Amino acid sequence: MKNYKNILVGMLCLVLVFIAGCSTTQNSSEKQEEKEKKVNMIFSFKAANLDPHTGFIPIRAGLTETLLKLDDKSNIEGWLAEKWETADNEKWVFEIRDDVKFQDGKKLDAESVKQSLERSIEANESLGDSLKIKSMEADGQLLTIHTTEPYPALPSELVNPYTSIVNMEAAKKDGEEAFKNNPIGTGPFKVKEFKSNQFVEVEKNKDYWAGEPKLDSAKIKFNEDANVRALALQSKEADVVYNLPAESLDTIEKDNKLRVESIPGLRAHFILYNSQSKNVKDLKVRQALDLLIDRKSVVNDIMLGHGLEANGPFNSTLPFGLDEEVSELNVEKAKSLLTQAGYKENAGGLMEKDGKPLTLELVTYKARPELPLIAQLLQSDAGKAGIKIDIKTVENADTHLVENKDWDLATYSNNTSPRGDGSYFFNTAFTETGALNVGMINIPELNTLIEKLNRTTDLDERTKLTQDASKVINKEVAHSYAVYPNIIIGMNKRIVNWEPTAEEYYILTHNMDVK
Amino acid sequence: MLTIIKNRVTQLVVVLFILSLFTFTLMKMAPGDPVLTILNADEMVVTEEDQAELRKKLGFDQPLYIQYGKWMFNLVQLDLGKSYMSGKPVTEELLTRIPITAELTFFAMTIMLCITVPLGVWSAKYVNKWPDQFSRILALIGASIPNFWLGLILIYLFAFKLGVLPSSGIGSYSQIILPAFTLGFTFAVVYARLLRAGLLQSLSEDYIYAARARGVKEWRILWLHAFRAAVLPVLTIFGLSLGSFLGGAVVVEILFSWPGLGSLAVDAIFNRDYPVIQGYVLLTGVFVVLTNLLVDLSYYVIDPRMKRKEEAL
Numbered sequence: 001m002k003n004y005k006n007i008l009v010g011m012l013c014l015v016l017v018f019i020a021g022c023s024t025t026q027n028s029s030e031k032q033e034e035k036e037k038k039v040n041m042i043f044s045f046k047a048a049n050l051d052p053h054t055g056f057i058p059i060r061a062g063l064t065e066t067l068l069k070l071d072d073k074s075n076i077e078g079w080l081a082e083k084w085e086t087a088d089n090e091k092w093v094f095e096i097r098d099d100v101k102f103q104d105g106k107k108l109d110a111e112s113v114k115q116s117l118e119r120s121i122e123a124n125e126s127l128g129d130s131l132k133i134k135s136m137e138a139d140g141q142l143l144t145i146h147t148t149e150p151y152p153a154l155p156s157e158l159v160n161p162y163t164s165i166v167n168m169e170a171a172k173k174d175g176e177e178a179f180k181n182n183p184i185g186t187g188p189f190k191v192k193e194f195k196s197n198q199f200v201e202v203e204k205n206k207d208y209w210a211g212e213p214k215l216d217s218a219k220i221k222f223n224e225d226a227n228v229r230a231l232a233l234q235s236k237e238a239d240v241v242y243n244l245p246a247e248s249l250d251t252i253e254k255d256n257k258l259r260v261e262s263i264p265g266l267r268a269h270f271i272l273y274n275s276q277s278k279n280v281k282d283l284k285v286r287q288a289l290d291l292l293i294d295r296k297s298v299v300n301d302i303m304l305g306h307g308l309e310a311n312g313p314f315n316s317t318l319p320f321g322l323d324e325e326v327s328e329l330n331v332e333k334a335k336s337l338l339t340q341a342g343y344k345e346n347a348g349g350l351m352e353k354d355g356k357p358l359t360l361e362l363v364t365y366k367a368r369p370e371l372p373l374i375a376q377l378l379q380s381d382a383g384k385a386g387i388k389i390d391i392k393t394v395e396n397a398d399t400h401l402v403e404n405k406d407w408d409l410a411t412y413s414n415n416t417s418p419r420g421d422g423s424y425f426f427n428t429a430f431t432e433t434g435a436l437n438v439g440m441i442n443i444p445e446l447n448t449l450i451e452k453l454n455r456t457t458d459l460d461e462r463t464k465l466t467q468d469a470s471k472v473i474n475k476e477v478a479h480s481y482a483v484y485p486n487i488i489i490g491m492n493k494r495i496v497n498w499e500p501t502a503e504e505y506y507i508l509t510h511n512m513d514v515k
Numbered sequence: 516m517l518t519i520i521k522n523r524v525t526q527l528v529v530v531l532f533i534l535s536l537f538t539f540t541l542m543k544m545a546p547g548d549p550v551l552t553i554l555n556a557d558e559m560v561v562t563e564e565d566q567a568e569l570r571k572k573l574g575f576d577q578p579l580y581i582q583y584g585k586w587m588f589n590l591v592q593l594d595l596g597k598s599y600m601s602g603k604p605v606t607e608e609l610l611t612r613i614p615i616t617a618e619l620t621f622f623a624m625t626i627m628l629c630i631t632v633p634l635g636v637w638s639a640k641y642v643n644k645w646p647d648q649f650s651r652i653l654a655l656i657g658a659s660i661p662n663f664w665l666g667l668i669l670i671y672l673f674a675f676k677l678g679v680l681p682s683s684g685i686g687s688y689s690q691i692i693l694p695a696f697t698l699g700f701t702f703a704v705v706y707a708r709l710l711r712a713g714l715l716q717s718l719s720e721d722y723i724y725a726a727r728a729r730g731v732k733e734w735r736i737l738w739l740h741a742f743r744a745a746v747l748p749v750l751t752i753f754g755l756s757l758g759s760f761l762g763g764a765v766v767v768e769i770l771f772s773w774p775g776l777g778s779l780a781v782d783a784i785f786n787r788d789y790p791v792i793q794g795y796v797l798l799t800g801v802f803v804v805l806t807n808l809l810v811d812l813s814y815y816v817i818d819p820r821m822k823r824k825e826e827a828l
Contacts, residue, residue, distance in 0.1 A: 046772070048601055125569070126559040160558075196611075197774035198685050223683050223772040227667055232682040235675040396547035398556075403546070418558050427560045435551065435561035 036216040037514050039495060041240040041507070042229045046197045046222035049180040052164035053120040053127070061202055061220055062213075062508035064164035064185030067094060067113065068155055070503050074266075074318050074420045076155050076459075080108065080165055080186060081143075089150035089457050096141045100209040102167040103190040110138035115168040130157050130424075152457040156421035161505055188213040188510035197222065202508070214497065214513035230490065233258060239492040239514070242504070246304040252490050261500050262306045264317045265487040269298075269370060270310070271378070271480040272401075272412040274439050279360055280408045284341035286477035288334040289409065292381045293374075295326055298483045302373045306488055310481035312470040313416045313425055315502075320422055320466040324474070334385045343386075351386035359388040363410040365397040371411040374482055401438035410438075412479075418503065422466035426450045430478065439478075446472045523808045531800050535590075538796045539583050542789055548575060549599045549787040573599065586793065595797075596790035600782070605794040608779060613798075615685070616764060616775030619698065622691045623764075626699035627706065631749075634703070635710025636737065639745075642715065650707055657704030662763050666697040666770045683771045694771040698763055702756070706749055713745030720744070743817055750817075754810035758803050 043060070052058035059066070067081040078084070081094040100108040114136045121128045132151045137144045147154060157163070165186060171179035182191040186209065189202035199221040204213040221238070223229055230248035232238040234255065244252070244260070252258050271293065273280045280286055295309040308315065312322040335351070343351040343358060350357040360382075364375040372393060379389040392407070394400040401410055414436065416425040428434040430441050431450060449469040456462050473479060489500045498512040550569050554561045570576055574585065589596060595605035638650035673693060674682035684690050717723065718741050726736050765777035772778075776795065783791035 046774070126554045126561055126565060129562075129565060130560050195686070197778070198772070221684050221772065225683075225770050225772070228670055228683050228770060228772075231667075231670050231675045235678055235682060237674065237682055394546070398551055399546040399548065415557055424558075424560055428556065433562040433564060435554070435556050435563055435566055 037214065038216060039218045039239045039508075039512065039514060040237065041218065041220045042223050042232055042238045042242070043220055044222075044224060044226070044229065044243045046224065047200070048196050050183055050191065050194055050200065051123065051180045052166055052183050052185065053123040053162050056161045056505065057200065057220070058183055058185065059161040059164055059187075059505050060507040061200055061218070062187045062189040062510070063183060063191060063202065064161075064166055064187050066161065066163050066165065067096075067158045069506065070159055070420045070501075072499070072501055074417070074502060076159060076420050080113070081158075084155060086154075086457060089152050089154075089455070090147050092145040092147070092154055094143045094145065096143060097209065098141055100186050101207055102170070102184050102186055103205050103207075104167060104170050104184050105207075106167055106169070106184075108165070108186055110141055110143035112167060112169070113143050113165050114138045116165045117163060119166075119168050119171075120163050124162050127160070127162050130160070131163070150455055152455065152462065153421060153423045156419045156423070159419040159505075189215075189218065189508060192217060208510055210510055213510040215508075218508055220508070233490045233492070236492065239495055240507075241490045242487070244488045244490045246306060246488070249304070249306075249488070249490075257493055259491060259493055261489045261491065262486040263489070263500055264308055264315050264502055265485055265504075266315060266318075266415055266417050266502050267413060267485055268310055268313060268315070268416045268481050269368070269374060269411065269413045269483050269485060270313075271374075271482065272410045272439050273441075273478065273480075274401075274405075274407055274409065275441050275478075276405055276439075277408040279358065282341050283477060284337045285358070286480070288337040288341070288385065289378075289382065289387070290327060290477050290480040291330045291334040291337070292385055292387070293327075293378055293480055293482050294329040294381055295482055296328070297377060298370075298374055302370050302377065303483060303485060306486040307483040308486070310483050312474055312481055313479070314422055314466070314470065315417070315484040318417060318420075320417075320463045322467055322470050322474075324471075329381060331381065331384045338385065338387075345386055349386055350388060357388060358386065359390065360408040361406065362389050362391050363397060363400060363407045364391060364393055365395065365411075366393060367397075368413050370483075370485065371413060375411050398436075398438065413485075420503070421462070422469070423450075423453055423462075426453065426466075426469055430473070441478050443472065443476050443478060446476070446478070519811065520808070523804070523811075527801065527804045530804055531797055534796060534800045535587070535793060536583070538793060539586065540579070542787075542792060543579055543582070545787075547787050549573075549789070550575075552786050553599055586790075590797075595794040598783075598791045599788045600786050600791075605790045608791060609776070609794055609798055612774065612776045612779045615773065616761075616768070616777065619691065619694055619764060619768070619773055619775060620760070622695035623698035623702075623760075626695050627703040630700065630703035631706040631710060634707035635714065635745075635749075636742075638707065639711040639714035639718070640737075647711070650704070650711065653704040654708045657701045660701070662697055662701060662766045663770050665700065666693070666767060669693050669697055670770075683773075685771075685773055690771075694767050694773055697770075698760070698767045701763065702760065706753065709749045709752055710745055713748050714741055717741040717744040747814060747818060750810050750813060754807045757806045758799070761799055761802070 047055050047057040050058050052064045058064040065080050067079060068076050069079040071077045080097055080100060082097050083095040084092060086092045096108060096110050096113055102108060117136065121131060132147045132149060134146045134148045167184040170184045181194050188205055188208040190205050191200065192203045193201040199219055201217065201219045203217045204215060206212055226243060226245040229241045230244050233241040234252060249260050253260055273286055275281065299305065299307045299309050309326040311324050311326045314321040316322060338351045343353045346352045346357065352358065362375050364372045366372060375391050379391055382389050397410060401407060414425060414429065418424060427450065428436040430437060430446055432442060446469055449465055449472060453462060453465040453469065456465060487504060494515045496513045496515055498509065550566050553569060554565055574582055597604055598608055601608065634650050638647040641647050670682045670693060673680040680693055681690050723736060723741060726740055765781055768775050768777035769781060779791065780795045783795065
């Protein structure tokens, strides 16, 4: 018997020694890190490689930069390009900054920008379509771009991280594999170590053109599990964590070393109507449904306060968002609109026309957990107005909505202005050929405005056209916008000189510092 | 022994063929295709034309049997195709992930053995006494708690409360402990019960009494005589449950951001990356069949009676 005991004790000791050994290594490496200024972050999406033309991690990790960027109010401003101009929207001249060097010391000029843009179009399936570049000429610091058609949205498309500028000469010399693990950009940080799908560790680029970065290094890990990210922040293993689960926020806020930032994002959760459905074809029915969305409750009860009631396709805090009032839940008005549409309340309290009660099929999906909840809330409020809503949860909404014609409405979510401009969303979600126009929306007045927007360069005019188009969408109730969800970021208070931004492109900056 | 191996290889080919046909059909029946994901429709202006073009390029416009035929034709030449998402050959994707999962599985199995053997022996030794009850409770817990939940609890305890282990990631030994324990524990406590049952059975056999009567030492009886016989059913179940071991690895890999085969499979399923899904399924199939073969062969090593039976035939 003694023998078993000995074996058990032996094994236990082994495990303990193992754990102790490991934790000592961790402690000693932490001590070493204390001397240098370093931050640890955890992102929710992983990266298989660091090819800046097919992934966002290089720009987020401060490795690369684009010609133009978004400022903190989502207006477009110069970055690697100091100035840009066009006379006819087809010929564009960009003046590249004269004081920028790649991380390997090579000076940035128009020729290197040209080579980099050419590579991005070659590497990315849909980038060519959205840039519409016919040809490019490089002359010193001047880059001339000719587009295939008058294309005022070009500056907005050049904000896209996929157009990051990298030194292609170095890439050619070092080979494809080296390029994908260590792209040579112009950003404040350069790659120290990268492990596919695991982490990227970066160190400062002392010769950064906008000033020496405050941090010495940073490590960005990837983890898709929101609870693990929250625990890593609480254990101080991570300093900055993106996309926290709402239920963990209370505990994090109670920790005096941590804080939570909840900032307006660029996404909208909305109700999509099927223009082919005979039930919701009637504008009055859609108007009634719009009045049955309890936006206040969506923000407070579903988003737990981390969102903004929506009044149009674009976040109202954006320069081109609407400043109209948010429509409120109004069951009585919804009922009267249905009456105007020819419906009558039957004995069972349901609205019916020609002896048929108004029953709608609502499609929702779980990939964004708030959407099924919004669907349930609408179902309950619509019931009060005599509309019966059947909820159908599908796995892949995009395909289901395209392949089936019998649905009436759906909960949906889109990043409506990924690059400080509304044209992306209008062109994909409302035009006849747009891939995300699953409701087959075709509103002539809106089409005209989108076409006009596609031809207009002047920023003020573009803003006005975007707002006008949004108003038409609201008037025709092509979609019913419910909420603009916030981006929730947890951070350690030791992080200073840094605020998260709505577009989630510029995360590791040269100004970020630690106390 | 050779006959067995030959039979098993034929079996493997048949199993893999049925498996590939089955998954291919199921995948194509499931809604969704990778086109919108590849084109990144949530960020870029994509038209229906672009979609149709890419569908054609990927061969989705062709009838199902042609798509399957082409895939089979390539497979015979050992070409599993290219991933739609990364553009890399599927074989390369799988080969880079195998060692990562193998490392996790190895440590998980080690932890599993470290728990199973002492716990099983202990509870067999003290039947119906407190060590046995304790192992029964552990088995109940192990069988009923989901992997991801146990993982979160462990992260909460060791990373957050005690701060001795990192919450996730890969690279150092300290990062292996939690995922390997999560994966190993649930299996370990269940196998411990199996081992206990096996031990009790073999301890009641006549040859054990005979050995005792000959004055063989108790530890020899237990470890050399009884243990050998008792480990057979455990091995069988282990071979059969290897599939669920890999399935459990999927959850654990996501939770601990362990970039092995499991997380590759999950990503591929979400993105409808058909070539990668097919490759993963085939690989898992090969793995399960081979493990079962190994388990069967190990019988011959552990229990010489089997060899005699075969010779008698």
